[in-house]
Amino acid sequence: MQELFQQLANGIAWGSIYALIALGYTMVYGILRLINFAHGDIYMVGAFAAYYLARLLHAGGPDPSPLLAAVVLLGSMAICAGLGVAIEFFAYRPVRKSSRLTALITAIGVSLLLENLGIRLFGADPKFFPQLVAPKTVVLAGGVIVTNHQITVVVISILLMVALTLFVHRTRTGKAMRAVAFNRDAASLMGIPVNRIITITFAIGSALAAAAGVLVGLTNPKIEPLMGIMPGVKAFVAAVLGGIGSIPGAVIGGLVMGVSEYLVVGYISSTYRDAIAFVILILVLLVKPAGLLGRNVAEKV
């Protein structure tokens, strides 16, 4: 029983990372109907941006200051927000009117570009992420052991998700975002600046991916330029699982994926870890073709 709770705790921490990445996927998909394949690589850039920022600010010393850690996190989010906006402007905007497959291939191209630029600039060998928060273990009720890093991951994820939900539902810009996602042409006719909303969406989504990259650096401190591929795909699966376009769906999908992966690792075999996500996805889609929280869109003739 204790082992079950231990795996659940690990799974929730890891699932929060998936959820943060999945949010970016789901927001961009909701607005552009584009699978932003480069999103996983933005998460990678987020981790590396934090790595270099931390070295620059000497934030990873033996007695790390939480203030510097926050600066590193926010700095990395800002850098990736800029990167996301630039990618949208230079690569996705020119193909927005083309077929969706063209946009998809462009996204794959951007993804390959970021990976290979990463190998060229950062080197292909793994780097060790500095300790931004002094490691400590906490024993919860029932003998479940978690690190303060895992707690940080979950707490920061929850804060970001709450902030995002408030932004999307309580601000004018958020309302405009929902309008563009619902019907881009109609939103444009109502005077909503569609291009600016798309830019903002990319900035927010990329910042969330960067946050996931920094947080993953805390718990798994080995970072390398290809680290974004698998989490990127799985986060997309998480978004589809939850119902793509739905923000709470992305969070639920991410948590389901994280927990199920740790349960498989704990009770079956770690070699099946990469398959379980897809098994769950297929089972869910066979029962609910639009995902857990997705809306079934009636087909128009």
Next chain:
Amino acid sequence: MVLGAWALNGAALSVLNPYIYRILVLCCLNVILALSLNLVNGITGQFSIGHAGFMAVGAYVSAAFTVYATPRLFGVTADAGSLAAAGPFILALVLGGLVAAVAGLLVGLPSMRLRGDYLAIVTLGFGEIIRVAILNIDAVGGARGFAGIPQRTNLAWVAAVAALTFIVIRNLVRSYHGRALLAIREDEIAAEALGVPTTRYKVSAFVVAAFFAGVSGGLFSHYTYLHTNSFTFMKSIEVIVMVVLGGMGSLIGSILGAFILTALPELLRFASAERLIIYSLLLIVLMISRPQGILGNKEISWSGLLARLRRKRPGEAA
């Protein structure tokens, strides 16, 4: 004809250096993959990103057949290069293709309920599940890779199968059934209304595509080191890029796309460290400047193709 192919292969071996020879073999393997994927993605208008999974099934089934069953059924294994080895090899390839086709049937069935991106992600999922499942079968090497497969594949084999794939798929597209597939691509609801059994056709397209991908996998496993790492979803993506770059729905385009994308990284070798950066930049620029792919969805004759290539060359270099 077989002897002719053999003579051709001998000539190719003596004229070309081994490096070029190897690239040509890989080009032909990718032609088979791109043509068969085009049947699903380009002709039928569905969206599959799990093609590497079918290739993996074919590769492992045919390799296992050659390693475990051939010595028992056909006695001592004949010399790899001899014609006597051809019969069992063809059997292995067909068997690999058939098992891959069954896998295609299993993947095609969910396409009854799903469409667009959901279908895409499910095919991706099936591809990955197949890969992980093979990784856990110890009899075919698991994580160590499958060693000890006799090398049967050469340029003559891959070129012949690529040509056969082209002929079969082209004839299929021009047939009554091919028109039905095109109708589904253009407007699924209208096709259904006109009495085209859309689900059956979509599943059939999956099955045929999976068969050829499986045969291509069989050729691959008898050519080079076999490991599941060759069949990650990045391989599926690579094939999709070939299809889209060549032009969705254009068979000649798929052949062109396969050759360009196999040869391009090699041509860029002079830039060693930057070559993949240039490759990805070229891909983005090409998609922005020519979103419909090099040939769009046009099918052209040889003379037309040559004329068009002459016109298009500046565009490609951009």
